[in-house]
């Protein structure tokens with residue numbers, strides 16, 4: 001079972017030493033510390049209960065360094081919900097006790113034993129089957145699947161009541177268990193790929209040793225796979241993965257079938273037939289059996305690790321971090337960062353996207369090398385890696401998404417075209433700034449970059465003139481820089497030809513980042529010295545207005561209507 005890295009949650013400095021020790025056993029684990037009480041940890045949280053519930057619902061294993069009771073009380077409200085049940089453990093602050101609480105079927109006892117061994121104490125295992133037999137029969141290791149949990153529970157309680165058992169088939173991990181084995185026993189643990197009728201005297205465990213090679217052209221692919229397995233008298237949970245030809249990597253039918261069957265999809269170099277495809281991907285397979293035209297079943301003697309078969313489809317995600325604050329990052333972006341093998345971007349943004357695990361590769365480059373970065377991203381993704389390109393704000397707003405698409409458009413490399421490409425949005429600086437000021441962009445508005453690095457200044461002047469004339473509110477990105485000192489002054493001259501001096505202006509600097517500032521002023525007061533390259537400039541239209549807010553500042557908004565108030 002591949003396990004997500006655990007979260008180590010602590011309430012105070014007193015537990016930090018034990019937390020760090022646990023981190024040595026799980027280098028990918030992040031320590032979550034209560035804000036104001038614990039400094040210098042990877043994550044800081046405001047509220048213990050909410051944090052624990054969120055981690056639990058995201059299926060993150062939890063190691064809480066506090067009283068078991070606090071953990072139970074915090075999670076109580078989410079326990080009845082169906083869904084993820086990750087391992088949850090309470091560990092005493094000083095590391096003297098390890099108590100597995102939840103997630104019996106997710107391997108909590110295995111985790112508890114590992115931690116206890118590391119800390120030199122005994123784990124407080126309370127699961128009877130586990131205590132008696134030294135393993136949880138209902139939680140077979142990766143590569144094996146339990147046929148039926150409910151039947152399994154009954155089977156284990158029969159065993160606990162004193163019945164003996166025989167083992168049918170190869171189950172290496174059960175050799176170590178202390179099972180009351182007896183060749184003549186009524187109860188049997190059956191390990192094999194063959195489809196079997198459910199039987200109360202049997203615990204059926206399927207080894208995932210079956211690979212099905214498919215062609216994307218086959219209609220109703222998932223059903224065809226199911227029918228072929230049925231025909232071959234193989235149980236569906238024994239299916240380890242689907243295999244297809246690399247030149248069909250982007251075929252939606254393949255992704256859909258793999259998702260429906262709940263198995264990974266792997267790819268091998270094109271071959272004359274699907275049987276050959278399977279044979280070349282796993283030479284030690286028993287001879288693949290062709291089933292009709294676009295399908296072949298191959299059965300291995302041992303469970304198949306899909307990671308070892310051919311390769312996976314690479315993924316490239318262009319993500320937006322939002323303006324800076326973690327709360328303003330969309331959850332899909334957080335999830336993408338967690339699955340990334342490689343992260344590319346301007347160093348400031350890559351740092352903003354962290355912290356990262358030791359196994360994640362960071363490729364920090366200069367801000368200007370956009371096309372080069374985009375091509376590098378495709379090269380990595382074409383190798384089957386999961387690659388993230390980071391932008392601040394939204395990746396589609398004066399940022400990396402367009403460069404990545406341009407690189408793809410210009411390329412005729414088939415392996416780049418097959419990469420799974422996705423653009424994940426973020427909160428752009430203009431929207432983050434506008435939200436803090438009220439709703440200055442509440443009516444039609446125009447977004448412009450004042451940088452003439454990639455476009456002629458004359459075009460910028462023309463657009464400024466027309467947008468101002470059209471009475472659109474304006475949002476300026478890249479308003480000024482050391483190499484572009486005079487442009488903002490010129491831009492304001494143009495805007496002032498169409499707007500009055502009392503037009504509201506919002507300056508947001510480092511919005512959503514430490515030290516952020518927000519200023520509301522009038523167009524007549526605005527000078528380029530008040531603006532730098534970390535500033536967003538919002539200029540109102542003729543209808544934008546302001547009024548005092550209770551905290552002393554000013555609200556700014558542009559009404560929805562134009563002309564006559566409806």
Ligand code: SAH
Pocket residue numbers: 323324391392393394395396397398399427428429430433476477478479508509510511512513533534535536537
């Ligand atoms: N993709 C980004 C914009 C990149 S252009 C986005 O969607 O926000 C860079 C410009 O964006 C900066 O010169 C500045 O004008 C503005 N900007 C980016 N982040 C900002 C922030 N946190 N606060 C204010 N302005 C910001």
